[in-house]
Amino acid sequence: MEIRLCTENDLKACSDTYAKVFNEAPWNEAWTAESAFSYLIDFYQTPGFTGIVAVENEEVIGFLFGVKRKWWSGDEFFINEMCVRADQQNKGIGKTLMEYLIETTDADMISLLTDRGLPAENFYKRNGFKEIERIMFMSRDV
Template sequence: MTSGDLDACVSLYVDTFNAPPWNESWTDDDAAQRLGDFLATPRAYGVCSLSSDGQVLGFALGHLERSQGDDHFLLKEMCVRTSMQREGHGTRLLQALTDHLAHVRHWYLLTARDSDASAFYERNGFRPAGRLGVFVRP
């Protein structure tokens, strides 16, 4: 994923997360800022899934963080076009990340508990982080 993919990823992001089950209210400008910031993060890496005609079907984006002598990967965003979900695109995106980041043993992400997304990540080898909690303010 490069800055050249950003416009297509922004459109996909807005379409995906403004629809059920998320029902969020993203604008193109806000999504472009968010994804652009993530892509500009040092040691960022992302991948896109493309149709045969070059249309972006999905993407995954995150960055490496160093901790106690190891690189960890924080998956910041991932989405697949709603009409293309449950066809293996998400799993292939994770596999492409894994192939590129083969040296990384520790991966992290945040998603809604007890959701289709959490079930997807569990099927792909992730597990709830036990003792860790998410704190927000206010």
């Protein structure tokens, strides 16, 4: 397995992986490869973007996308999206992506949002992340 920085040429494969992962349980969303591509290219084009891909046999099997941004207490790397193909999960790929980020970022902290009660929550906690109880995520329809 190769871990490396994402290039624009990887975006289609990342989009396919994203749609496959998030269309399955526990998320059961309704992504197409095209809608996932539109979603992910926005991150790719954001100043401060870093994408990390896990590649095996020339196929993207997982990735981590995020952006470095300024914060009052130092630079923050915010993870926008991270996923590993279902057939490749529980093999240490997510941990390896995270370790690559930790070793290569010059940010002072790494932050993210994730759903409570899903396997991702425990993954992040096992990898040193802590819940910030005072934070509340809010949304509304328009």
